[in-house]
Amino acid sequence: MVKIAVDMMGGDHAPNIVLEAVEKAVHDFEDLEILLFGDETQCHINHPRVHVHHTTEQISMEDEPVRAIKRKKDSSMVKMAEAVKNGEARACVSAGNTGALMSAGLFIVGRLPGVQRPALVVTLPTVQGKGVVFLDVGANADAKAEHLYQNALLGHIYAQNVREISQPRVALLNIGTEAQKGNALTKQAYALLQASDSLHFVGNIEAKTILEDEADVIVTDGYTGNMILKNLEGMAKSVGKIIKGTLMSKLKNKLALLVMKNDIKGLAKQLDYSEYGGSVLLGLDGVVVKAHGSSNAKAFYSAIRQAKIASETKIVETMREKVGENNG
Amino acid sequence: MVKIAVDMMGGDHAPNIVLEAVEKAVHDFEDLEILLFGDETQCHINHPRVHVHHTTEQISMEDEPVRAIKRKKDSSMVKMAEAVKNGEARACVSAGNTGALMSAGLFIVGRLPGVQRPALVVTLPTVQGKGVVFLDVGANADAKAEHLYQNALLGHIYAQNVREISQPRVALLNIGTEAQKGNALTKQAYALLQASDSLHFVGNIEAKTILEDEADVIVTDGYTGNMILKNLEGMAKSVGKIIKGTLMSKLKNKLALLVMKNDIKGLAKQLDYSEYGGSVLLGLDGVVVKAHGSSNAKAFYSAIRQAKIASETKIVETMREKVGENNG
Numbered sequence: 001m002v003k004i005a006v007d008m009m010g011g012d013h014a015p016n017i018v019l020e021a022v023e024k025a026v027h028d029f030e031d032l033e034i035l036l037f038g039d040e041t042q043c044h045i046n047h048p049r050v051h052v053h054h055t056t057e058q059i060s061m062e063d064e065p066v067r068a069i070k071r072k073k074d075s076s077m078v079k080m081a082e083a084v085k086n087g088e089a090r091a092c093v094s095a096g097n098t099g100a101l102m103s104a105g106l107f108i109v110g111r112l113p114g115v116q117r118p119a120l121v122v123t124l125p126t127v128q129g130k131g132v133v134f135l136d137v138g139a140n141a142d143a144k145a146e147h148l149y150q151n152a153l154l155g156h157i158y159a160q161n162v163r164e165i166s167q168p169r170v171a172l173l174n175i176g177t178e179a180q181k182g183n184a185l186t187k188q189a190y191a192l193l194q195a196s197d198s199l200h201f202v203g204n205i206e207a208k209t210i211l212e213d214e215a216d217v218i219v220t221d222g223y224t225g226n227m228i229l230k231n232l233e234g235m236a237k238s239v240g241k242i243i244k245g246t247l248m249s250k251l252k253n254k255l256a257l258l259v260m261k262n263d264i265k266g267l268a269k270q271l272d273y274s275e276y277g278g279s280v281l282l283g284l285d286g287v288v289v290k291a292h293g294s295s296n297a298k299a300f301y302s303a304i305r306q307a308k309i310a311s312e313t314k315i316v317e318t319m320r321e322k323v324g325e326n327n328g
Numbered sequence: 329m330v331k332i333a334v335d336m337m338g339g340d341h342a343p344n345i346v347l348e349a350v351e352k353a354v355h356d357f358e359d360l361e362i363l364l365f366g367d368e369t370q371c372h373i374n375h376p377r378v379h380v381h382h383t384t385e386q387i388s389m390e391d392e393p394v395r396a397i398k399r400k401k402d403s404s405m406v407k408m409a410e411a412v413k414n415g416e417a418r419a420c421v422s423a424g425n426t427g428a429l430m431s432a433g434l435f436i437v438g439r440l441p442g443v444q445r446p447a448l449v450v451t452l453p454t455v456q457g458k459g460v461v462f463l464d465v466g467a468n469a470d471a472k473a474e475h476l477y478q479n480a481l482l483g484h485i486y487a488q489n490v491r492e493i494s495q496p497r498v499a500l501l502n503i504g505t506e507a508q509k510g511n512a513l514t515k516q517a518y519a520l521l522q523a524s525d526s527l528h529f530v531g532n533i534e535a536k537t538i539l540e541d542e543a544d545v546i547v548t549d550g551y552t553g554n555m556i557l558k559n560l561e562g563m564a565k566s567v568g569k570i571i572k573g574t575l576m577s578k579l580k581n582k583l584a585l586l587v588m589k590n591d592i593k594g595l596a597k598q599l600d601y602s603e604y605g606g607s608v609l610l611g612l613d614g615v616v617v618k619a620h621g622s623s624n625a626k627a628f629y630s631a632i633r634q635a636k637i638a639s640e641t642k643i644v645e646t647m648r649e650k651v652g653e654n655n656g
Binding site: 126127138141142173175182183184186206207208209210211212223224226227228230231232233234235236237238239241242245246247250252253255256257259260263264266 | 454455466469470501503510511512514534535536537538539540551552554555556558559560561562563564565566567569570573574575578580581583584585587588591592594
């Protein structure tokens with residue numbers, strides 16, 4: 001039985017989408033037990049493997065992360081993280097305030113020994129559909145070269161365990177493919193990665209080929225990674241608007257788009273990274289999954305499934321062993 | 329009469345596309361004179377306002393930038409830059425090796441007094457079609473906060489003169505819109521920009537809304553800017569591939585796309601930043617325009633026109649006055 005703690009109150013559409021996702025998850029996975037934290041008066045689920053723990057406080061999207069975690073002791077997010085810390089649950093999932101969840105991970109769940117800075121990882125959809133593990137997308141905005149090296153180790157283990165890629169190709173995101181390219185940070189990180197025996201380092205990768213299946217893991221700092229992630233998100237929306245504005249102004253185009261409607265939907269699904277679940281905070285003494293704030297029930301369900309897989313494949317145990325060792 | 333120096337030998341399709349662009353430019357603009365540097369045996373143009381200067385060396389895409397500029401003294405790029413330095417031409421245009429052109433700008437044309445680091449600027453297409461001035465896209469990968477502040481001044485002047493926006497809204501590219509967001513660099517830059525009387529600073533902008541017309545000038549460091557530019561380039565290509573792979577596999581979709589063909593082309597044109605000319609190296613004692621390496625004749629023509637406008641509107645003179653003053 002895998003026990004996962006879930007924050008019922010986080011995200012734009014809580015608690016409804018959370019409850020719907022939890023019901024589907026315990027229905028689909030017979031070895032799954034959910035510890036649900038939130039306002040019990042809003043919870044209608046009655047299931048032997050769903051245990052509701054009533055909480056009285058809630059962390060909002062506007063709350064200052066560290067202060068919220070330190071002060072709102074009876075919030076659903078804090079209680080959920082404590083369940084991981086004290087061993088009641090193997091993993092936790094929340095669609096709430098990202099900064100607060102990172103703080104909860106850092107201050108409540110705690111770092112693994114040897115990990116200097118946790119990293120937030122996502123899986124991006126790619127052209128061939130294999131997907132690529134991308135980190136850090138925002139945990140550590142002022143990274144040093146050794147943090148990027150650790151990100152590479154964490155990403156490598158994540159790709160092996162969760163994505164089942166036996167020998168993941170690890171690349172460094174940079175502004176040129178040649179070894180001497182980049183800023184001071186990427187030049188130093190390149191040297192560390194190049195010298196490593198633990199990784200299959202394939203060199204630099206440019207932002208224009210992120211989605212081209214040239215690597216299985218792409219490493220960057222939290223500032224650049226967050227920037228790229230938001231750029232990918234925004235581009236899709238902006239291009240959508242431009243298409244609507246120009247193409248949809250003509251009837252013949254409207255009809256043509258109608259013909260392709262279902263295939264375009266399929267395409268959007270292939271490009272929708274919520275299909276790959278949420279982002280995972282790596283380097284902690286437990287699995288912490290962040291579902292997108294605007295998650296629907298399906299995306300939250302994917303995040304629960306992702307937390308379950310990460311727990312079962314023992315990524316935390318592997319990271320404790322391998323990352324601690326590499327920093328020995 | 330505006331005199332512009334042109335590198336005949338730079339870029340993937342030189343000299344043919346350069347010659348075609350030059351012919352069209354002198355035809356369209358009666359007050360334009362071109363100093364053309366390159367292999368005269370390959371030049372067929374016979375026009376009273378095109379003066380060919382024979383050169384014997386060529387800088388390739390593979391050449392190490394600084395070394396190439398220092399050693400290949402009789403190359404078309406070096407001679408073109410020298411024409412700006414000694415006052416024979418007001419501006420220069422090349423589609424050659426970007427790094428070498430930046431070095432030629434720095435070591436031959438020279439920095440303006442008070443400018444610490446030149447910046448490379450592009451104009452990106454936007455949703456409403458207004459376009460946005462974006463810098464630095466690669467001149468200075470390890471920027472300090474005061475460099476970002478100077479980039480803001482340079483971008484402000486560029487937007488006023490070349491894009492004719494009287495009071496440009498200047499934004500700082502960052503990983504959150506709130507003032508306290510970002511890495512150490514953007515937090516410091518925010519404070520400098522916020523305190524400035526010379527700029528209409530509108531705060532942070534996220535990478536997801538770059539194309540949404542929220543600002544007229546967006547400022548970032550050369551590492552991040554280059555990353556974002558390449559990501560925008562690459563995304564379009566990757567999505568194109570995915571569309572081809574899925575949509576085009578069905579006959580009905582092929583037919584539907586055929587109906588929209590012309591409008592899609594128009595759309596691609598709206599999103600094609602080569603329509604806005606090349607990138608410009610700002611902060612130098614002359615106008616240096618970089619046309620895209622894969623430019624066709626139309627893109628190179630746009631770059632020449634852009635160099636002409638920049639010369640006529642005296643951006644160099646304004647930058648000498650305003651940027652020098654702000655660093656007094």
